[in-house]
Amino acid sequence: xxxxxxxxxxxxxxxxxxxxxxxxxxxxxxxxxxxxxxxxxxxxxxxxxxxxxxxxxxxxxxxxxxxxxxxxxxxxxxxxxxxxxxxxxxxxxxxxxxxxxxxxxxxxxxxxxxxxxxxxxxxxxxxxxxxxxxxxxxxxxxxxxxxxxxxxxxxxxxxxxxxxxxxxxxxxxxxxxxxxxxxxxxxxxxxxxxxxx
Amino acid sequence: xxxxxxxxxxxxxxxxxxxxxxxxxxxxxxxxxxxxxxxxxxxxxxxxxxxxxxxxxxxxxxxxxxxxxxxxxxxxxxxxxxxxxxxxxxxxxxxxxxxxxxxxxxxxxxxxxxxxxxxxxxxxxxxxxxxxxxxxxxxxxxxxxxxxxxxxxxxxxxxxxxxxxxxxxxxxxxxxxxxxxxxxxxxxxxxxxxxxx
Numbered sequence: 001x002x003x004x005x006x007x008x009x010x011x012x013x014x015x016x017x018x019x020x021x022x023x024x025x026x027x028x029x030x031x032x033x034x035x036x037x038x039x040x041x042x043x044x045x046x047x048x049x050x051x052x053x054x055x056x057x058x059x060x061x062x063x064x065x066x067x068x069x070x071x072x073x074x075x076x077x078x079x080x081x082x083x084x085x086x087x088x089x090x091x092x093x094x095x096x097x098x099x100x101x102x103x104x105x106x107x108x109x110x111x112x113x114x115x116x117x118x119x120x121x122x123x124x125x126x127x128x129x130x131x132x133x134x135x136x137x138x139x140x141x142x143x144x145x146x147x148x149x150x151x152x153x154x155x156x157x158x159x160x161x162x163x164x165x166x167x168x169x170x171x172x173x174x175x176x177x178x179x180x181x182x183x184x185x186x187x188x189x190x191x192x193x194x195x196x197x
Numbered sequence: 198x199x200x201x202x203x204x205x206x207x208x209x210x211x212x213x214x215x216x217x218x219x220x221x222x223x224x225x226x227x228x229x230x231x232x233x234x235x236x237x238x239x240x241x242x243x244x245x246x247x248x249x250x251x252x253x254x255x256x257x258x259x260x261x262x263x264x265x266x267x268x269x270x271x272x273x274x275x276x277x278x279x280x281x282x283x284x285x286x287x288x289x290x291x292x293x294x295x296x297x298x299x300x301x302x303x304x305x306x307x308x309x310x311x312x313x314x315x316x317x318x319x320x321x322x323x324x325x326x327x328x329x330x331x332x333x334x335x336x337x338x339x340x341x342x343x344x345x346x347x348x349x350x351x352x353x354x355x356x357x358x359x360x361x362x363x364x365x366x367x368x369x370x371x372x373x374x375x376x377x378x379x380x381x382x383x384x385x386x387x388x389x390x391x392x393x394x
Contacts, residue, residue: 048254050247057245058364062377069386167255180259185382189266 002194005034006175008163009109010041011096011123012089013171014053014063017078017113018070018184024106030191034174036105038093040160041171042085052170053084070184078117086116088124094147094156095129104136111135199391202231203372205360206306207238208293208320209286210368211250211260214275214310215267215381221303227388231371233302235290237357238368239282249367250281267381275314283313285321291344291353292326301333308332 007023009016027034045051053060064081071078086092092112099108111132115121121128133140146152163173167180174181174190181190204220206213224231242248250257261278268275283289289309296305308329312318318325330337343349360370364377371378371387378387 048251054245058361058366061364062366062379065377066379066383164255167258169255169259180262182259182263186263 002030002032003176005032005190005194006037007034008037008039008168008173008175009171010038010089011092011109011112012042012086014067014082014084015184016172017117018067018074018076019172019187020106020109020113021071021074021076023187026187026191030195032191032194036096036100036109037159037163038096038100038156039163039168040090040093040156041163041169042089043160044164044169048169051085076117079120080117082117083120083122086122086124090124090156091129091147092123094152095133095143097152097155097159098143098146099136099138104138107136108132199227199229200373202229202387202391203234204231205234205236205365205370205372206368207236207286208289208306208309209239209283211264211279211281212381213369214314215264215271215273216369216384217303217306217310218268218271218273220384223384223388227392229388229391233293233297233306234356234360235293235297235353236360236365237287237290237353238360238366239286240357241361241366245366248282273314276317277314279314280317280319283319283321287321287353288326288344289320291349292330292340294349294352294356295340295343296333296335301335304333305329 005027007019009019023034053063068078068080071080095112096105096108099105112123112128114135115128115132116123119131121131129144130140133143163169166175168175170182172182172184172187174187176190176193179190179193181187181193202224204216206216220231250260265275265277268277292309293302293305296302309320309325311332312325312329313320316328318328326341327337330340360366363372365372367379369379369381369384371384373387373390376387376390378384378390
């Protein structure tokens with residue numbers, strides 16, 4: 001019986017786009033169940049005095065090129081570079097918490113990335129939220145009310161504290177047993193770890 | 198006929214250990230010729246106000262664990278964490294320039310990593326230089342004299358300026374045509390690019 005896998009993420013991560021578009025199929029093929037764990041990675045970056053992709057940096061230009069190449073392999077055709085960084089990623093992540101509770105977490109996350117990487121609406125913006133939720137047949141006002149409720153904020157803060165405690169420092173981060181696997185490149189390693197006897 | 202590949206590196210990079218121990222075989226299998234391009238990545242980091250693996254950071258702990266897992270797959274058994282960061286990486290890189298000119302660049306780089314990751318002597322330290330060169334039958338005093346000569350320093354500075362111009366911002370960085378591939382994880386992609394018609 002494979003071990004379960006935790007999928008820690010922020011909806012504002014660029015590379016997580018690649019994972020979101022292949023995670024369900026890869027996990028199903030491996031027979032591995034995964035849980036979705038949104039957290040406030042931006043807060044952890046601010047605490048560390050660090051930002052991974054500064055505007056104008058060579059690393060940032062490379063990141064977009066690298067994602068474009070790998071997306072093409074997956075048959076995806078994103079419009080890159082997408083708006084970055086996104087202004088209110090925490091809202092997109094709290095919406096994820098609401099949708100996960102309804103069993104629609106991956107649907108939301110894929111919809112959010114579709115708005116961002118294909119339609120040019122950064123996660124957490126009014127347009128991205130409205131369009132991303134309506135595409136799922138969800139009521140934006142009702143979902144927003146829950147996403148902005150104190151209990152959702154508290155759950156999000158608790159998840160971020162847990163990420164900090166577990167040493168989760170990036171997105172996507174896959175966790176199996178006590179092992180962390182960072183980045184879309186490590187998805188197969190994480191699934192193999194879950195299947196290891 | 199495959200395109201040539203440039204292997205940009207600093208001898209002070211941790212992940213480059215993985216590449217150094219598999220690059221020659223992988224490139225030979227692919228029929229791809231590569232050139233070695235040491236540069237002063239530490240200087241580029243300082244210019245960017247950035248350090249990838251701060252002491253005590255979760256990302257740094259992860260880096261060592263990730264390298265240990267991947268080294269084990271390659272049949273390598275490094276003693277990790279190795280001393281980090283190394284105090285005089287630029288010297289190890291200038292020695293690389295000298296040894297490359299003698300056709301022994303990969304021999305030196307592997308010897309430097311062996312001292313660092315297996316024997317605990319950080320690159321550029323007196324012990325690592327002395328032992329790493331003697332292991333190759335080279336005369337440390339003679340090599341050091343050349344590595345510290347103004348023309349070697351100038352060549353190293355020129356390589357770093359070229360890296361900056363090309364958008365090379367990390368190590369290992371593989372360059373084929375105008376495409377950059379960052380990290381040991383991208384070695385196969387770089388070789389495929391070199392073989393693409």
